[in-house]
Amino acid sequence: MSKFEGVLVSDHWLQSQFTQVQLRSLKSKFIASKNQSGVVTASDLPVLLAKLKPFSEMFKEIEIADLLDKSGLDMSNGIDFEGFLRAYLNLHSQAAAKLGNSNNSSSFLKATTTTLLHTIDESEKESYVAHINSYLRDDPFMKQFLPIDPTTNALFELARDGVLLKLINVAVPNTIDERAINTKRVLNPWERNENHTLCLNSAKAIGCTVVNIGNQDLVEGRPHLVLGLISQIIKIQLLADLNLRKTPQLVELVEDNNDVEELMGLAPEKVLLKWMNFHLKKAGYKKPVTNFSSDLKDGEAYAYLLNVLAPEHCSPATLDTKDPTERANLVLEHAEKMDCKRYLAPKDIVEGSTNLNLAFVAQIFHQRNGLSTDNKKISYAEMMTDDEEMSRDERCFRLWINSLGISSYVNNLFEDVRNGWTLLEVVDKVSPGSVNWKHATKPPIKMPFRKVENCNQVIKIGKQLKFSLVNVAGNDFVQGNKKLILAFLWQLMRFNMLQLLKNLRSRSSQGKEITDADILKWANKKVKNTGRMSQMESFKDKSLSNGIFFLELLSAVEPRVVNWNLVTKGESEEEKKLNATYIISIARKLGCSIFLLPEDIMEVNQKMMLMLAASIMYWSLLQSTDDSESSPSSIAATPEASPAPSVNGDEGSEFSMSAEIANLSIDDAASDTTVSSIQENNDTPLQ
Numbered sequence: 001m002s003k004f005e006g007v008l009v010s011d012h013w014l015q016s017q018f019t020q021v022q023l024r025s026l027k028s029k030f031i032a033s034k035n036q037s038g039v040v041t042a043s044d045l046p047v048l049l050a051k052l053k054p055f056s057e058m059f060k061e062i063e064i065a066d067l068l069d070k071s072g073l074d075m076s077n078g079i080d081f082e083g084f085l086r087a088y089l090n091l092h093s094q095a096a097a098k099l100g101n102s103n104n105s106s107s108f109l110k111a112t113t114t115t116l117l118h119t120i121d122e123s124e125k126e127s128y129v130a131h132i133n134s135y136l137r138d139d140p141f142m143k144q145f146l147p148i149d150p151t152t153n154a155l156f157e158l159a160r161d162g163v164l165l166k167l168i169n170v171a172v173p174n175t176i177d178e179r180a181i182n183t184k185r186v187l188n189p190w191e192r193n194e195n196h197t198l199c200l201n202s203a204k205a206i207g208c209t210v211v212n213i214g215n216q217d218l219v220e221g222r223p224h225l226v227l228g229l230i231s232q233i234i235k236i237q238l239l240a241d242l243n244l245r246k247t248p249q250l251v252e253l254v255e256d257n258n259d260v261e262e263l264m265g266l267a268p269e270k271v272l273l274k275w276m277n278f279h280l281k282k283a284g285y286k287k288p289v290t291n292f293s294s295d296l297k298d299g300e301a302y303a304y305l306l307n308v309l310a311p312e313h314c315s316p317a318t319l320d321t322k323d324p325t326e327r328a329n330l331v332l333e334h335a336e337k338m339d340c341k342r343y344l345a346p347k348d349i350v351e352g353s354t355n356l357n358l359a360f361v362a363q364i365f366h367q368r369n370g371l372s373t374d375n376k377k378i379s380y381a382e383m384m385t386d387d388e389e390m391s392r393d394e395r396c397f398r399l400w401i402n403s404l405g406i407s408s409y410v411n412n413l414f415e416d417v418r419n420g421w422t423l424l425e426v427v428d429k430v431s432p433g434s435v436n437w438k439h440a441t442k443p444p445i446k447m448p449f450r451k452v453e454n455c456n457q458v459i460k461i462g463k464q465l466k467f468s469l470v471n472v473a474g475n476d477f478v479q480g481n482k483k484l485i486l487a488f489l490w491q492l493m494r495f496n497m498l499q500l501l502k503n504l505r506s507r508s509s510q511g512k513e514i515t516d517a518d519i520l521k522w523a524n525k526k527v528k529n530t531g532r533m534s535q536m537e538s539f540k541d542k543s544l545s546n547g548i549f550f551l552e553l554l555s556a557v558e559p560r561v562v563n564w565n566l567v568t569k570g571e572s573e574e575e576k577k578l579n580a581t582y583i584i585s586i587a588r589k590l591g592c593s594i595f596l597l598p599e600d601i602m603e604v605n606q607k608m609m610l611m612l613a614a615s616i617m618y619w620s621l622l623q624s625t626d627d628s629e630s631s632p633s634s635i636a637a638t639p640e641a642s643p644a645p646s647v648n649g650d651e652g653s654e655f656s657m658s659a660e661i662a663n664l665s666i667d668d669a670a671s672d673t674t675v676s677s678i679q680e681n682n683d684t685p686l687q
Contacts, residue, residue, distance in 0.1 A: 123353060548567075
């Protein structure tokens with residue numbers, strides 16, 4: 001299993017101000033700054049802090065030195081790690097003051113789930129607890145813990161054992177195979193860690209941004225991180241239908257069919273605002289609503305919206321009253337008559353709580369969207385959506401991009417990459433230093449040729465990385481050529497995984513390139529070493545559809561992870577789906593970051609089979625690189641994860657990475673993906 005560790009600070013309050021990811025990063029930078037005597041002096045801090053974001057963009061070294069001096073820090077003495085953290089927090093508060101604590105109006109899902117010097121919004125906490133109590137009240141396992149009391153810290157205590165896993169399945173049903181969740185009344189540290197690993201990898205797989213949160217943060221039940229993650233999960237649930245595929249009636253929001261593509265490219269929050277303004281215009285409300293905060297504080301927009309959607313519950317008093325709090329209360333009473341869940345209190349409307357207002361408007365949309373059922377318009381909207389396979393590929397690459405931790409958040413892959421900026425961010429993440437940012441233009445981009453320049457640089461870097469980009473130009477991306485975009489991103493995703501594997505190997509061998517053939521050979525060898533007979537001829541081997549090979553591979557790398565009592569023979573479509581969903585969840589439970597769907601396994605999607613095998617290989621080899629880590633397989637198998645009998649075993653242990661990879665043959669013939677051929681063959685989007 002994944003290693004269970006963290007950076008510990010003796011001052012509990014100080015530790016609570018940082019996530020484990022931040023502590024590990026700051027600790028490594030602090031250690032790297034030590035002089036020849038092995039110490040860091042206070043006078044070294046300005047140089048160190050000036051290199052860290054966001055300070056590098058706000059302060060010069062001399063300014064940082066002056067601020068630290070004014071804080072009373074003795075600049076002549078040595079400083080320990082905790083002193084460094086306190087200096088960091090002090091400077092962070094200065095940076096916040098310099099910015100004026102301005103609210104960020106960008107998409108919630110674009111933001112990470114962590115802040116320093118955090119505060120807990122009790123109204124949000126109360127609303128999220130009410131949501132959990134409502135949606136999980138019938139869950140057989142959760143009944144013993146519910147209802148949660150919002151006035152206590154019971155929510156954070158529950159989060160320590162993995163309650164968020166259940167919430168993910170509420171947001172996006174069937175994301176997690178609940179057979180993979182450890183649900184004993186009392187969990188040991190390994191089982192708890194497995195739940196959190198499954199939780200974070202599954203959260204990424206539905207679109208949450210979790211780059212700054214780790215298992216240890218959930219184990220400690222850190223309130224601001226738990227609430228941040230819960231907030232994202234709930235928003236994903238509430239905004240899930242705000243697209244043409246799920247709600248084709250949304251096409252009514254545009255007057256011209258030419259505007260449909262623009263509608264498809266909007267973030268869900270923007271679609272919700274567009275829907276709200278569409279009805280407000282019909283109701284005679286003059287002011288456009290541009291946000292879920294200040295524009296809703298007086299409650300008037302809500303009153304007009306509810307009057308047009310549910311006139312049978314209309315009350316003149318709502319608009320007649322001059323008191324915003326009283327109006328907000330009448331609005332909520334009106335909404336309750338429509339059976340809308342009460343996500344907020346009158347004061348939350350008056351105070352302009354962005355998250356709670358967004359949740360409330362989304363609830364109104366779900367309950368009564370007031371849109372037409374014009375068959376002609378709906379048919380056109382349905383025609384504009386992608387076929388199932390292309391939609392699955394779009395989903396996979398979109399979620400993968402959002403998991404990388406870049407500043408952009410992708411809502412609609414084909415629309416959001418057309419300006420080239422997001423692709424440049426992804427390329428730079430996968431191949432650091434490859435992008436010439438001086439020649440890149442950041443959105444918003446008004447001049448079309450700037451978008452072409454961005455995309456041309458993407459193509460140029462792709463060719464340097466030896467991608468197959470025959471007859472592909474930057475303008476193809478600007479024009480939104482879906483097949484070429486998917487083909488490029490597949491090569492980029494595959495390159496990223498192969499580089500990760502190569503970097504592991506370079507620690508103990510010659511650092512040769514890893515190929516698809518190497519991964520295939522490794523997987524077959526791992527399964528064979530357990531005495532099993534299953535083998536795959538290629539990543540498009542139809543026998544993979546029953547899931548047995550990947551279950552045996554997962555059992556080979558970690559025997560206790562597969563409960564063979566839950567595995568079917570994979571003969572019928574239903575049995576295949578059960579195995580496929582189980583494979584995905586236990587792979588994530590191990591620590592694999594994967595974005596495929598059960599259908600990808602059942603239909604043997606060659607690309608996804610490769611990424612699944614490569615992710616398992618990466619996790620397995622990663623465990624082998626740390627000699628100090630005790631093998632989890634030495635822990636007694638529990639009834640929940642009983643391994644299947646092995647004939648020969650695996651020669652006692654996971655052998656060293658260098659020995660495991662050294663004999664792999666290098667053959668990249670099966671790895672080529674030719675983009676031009678994809679464009680020519682519409683029946684085969686990707687090889």
